[in-house]
Amino acid sequence: MTRPRVRFAPSPTGYLHIGGARTALFNWLWARKTGGTFILRVEDTDQERSTDESVRVIFDSMRWLGLDWDEGPHAGGDCGPYFQMQRLDLYREYAEKLIRAGAAYRCYCTREELEAQRNALPEKKRAHWVYPGTCRERRDEPDLPYVVRQKLPRGGAVAYTDLVCGAMSTPCDAMQDQVLMRSNGVPLYNFGAVVDDVTMGVTLVARGKDHLINTPPQILLYRALDADVPQFAHLPMMLTPTGEKMSKRLGDQQGIDVPVGAYREKGWLPDAVLNYIARFGWSAGDQEIFSREELIEKFDWNHVGNHDGRYDKKKALWVSAEHLRKRTDDELAAMVLPFLAKRGLTVDAADARLVPAVHTVKPRASTLVEMADAMDYYFRDEPVVDAKAAEKFLTADAKPKLAALADVVAAVEPFAEAEIHNAVEAWLASQSLEIKHVAQPARVALTGRSASPGLYEVMAVLGRDVTVARLRKASA
């Protein structure tokens, strides 16, 4: 069997969204697993909505996710160009081919005429209007603008086996003579995609299930072109938490991130994003957490489910947290730096507090943004004090204890977690106190918050001077 050639073909009309990333991922995984080729093609034939900015954003997101393409823009390849608007001649050529083969015809009906026909129908029936085939058998070639329409066979059905959905069959009468080429010579999706997939030698088309309906007419096109029909794999839809088609608008409404860029900004690791979307609609036994390599190793079409699912924010965050915890403190330190900077904390990569600080917050963060937040008080001159916490714990009763604690801590040598622990324990015992009597006030004094890593580890990271100063200040 020849090496698979798969592709991801976004249209640059906005961000790369999480569902699109999933489609790209499944294609990429298959290519990487089989030693095949992953092609990136830009379907920019919608001139109204396509923008260069979107192209840039999509490439950015793909690179960030680490979904590298073997052929496509910036990567080269023998089947370029990889922007559809640069392949217009090719589409014209193939349109002619189809006309000669009797699988397409020129249609001179104007939009106005068609619109009028549709409007002549009773309100209820308008949705069912289909092109009546007016120009189907037309022989003359008037000097008028025309579109190229697909000439569907009468009767019969198109059958194929989908890698995910199984045996599929659609009667030809359920389709219509769709427009292949606009009057301005720019192809529509169903035509451009087929011509490109043929000329790029694509062997497997994996895309969202929303394309299921496009497949039968496309197969007819492959046949008319006398080209090999690729395999198809239609991925179940990733829907919003309430079960609707994903969109930026609904995502915002329901508190989930749809653009891939949002995950980057929120401090997700690319591998975590990949893990979540891979596991969505696909499984490998009981395993939940996968490295990129494991994904490649274990991915297969057999275990891709065929029913749509809903995005689960909490599980997604859990996956994110798991990936964070797999990284070493050093790695995380380097990664969290930009997120600290975003909060105005310029920390030197060599700062001795950095890695220990990361260590203390690692089990408490799901994203790098959360991690940076949890580290805030380590690097700010004065902790940002939560008013409620201060009111509750920095009481008149607590202040003398904090002053005493400051004195105890000031004398600890060396100033390390275990030593601090021992010294404080000894002092508590001598005062007939328990840690719970001073822990929360001290925590607020040191971090400004009522929740934080363990007191002694916080002290050790802060260092003696800062610890003592903060305790004294709070006791004043």
Place this chain on the structure above:
RNA sequence: GGCCCCAUCGUCUAGCGGUUAGGACAUCGGCCUCUCACGUCGGUAACACGGGUUCAAUUCCCGUUGGGGUCACCA
């Protein structure tokens, strides 16, 4: 509405005729504990419904219901 697809805990899923229907997230308890987490132990929780086929259906078939997708000179 037509056409197409789908249907196991709240969510993601395992299951591919015979299982105490498994795992994960979430949730609820216990433990750990200076708070919050992490960790750990345990609990609640599902085969949409109705017909068939079969010695036997979550599993196969049909219908109902429900959900989703799609009906452009968008992709």
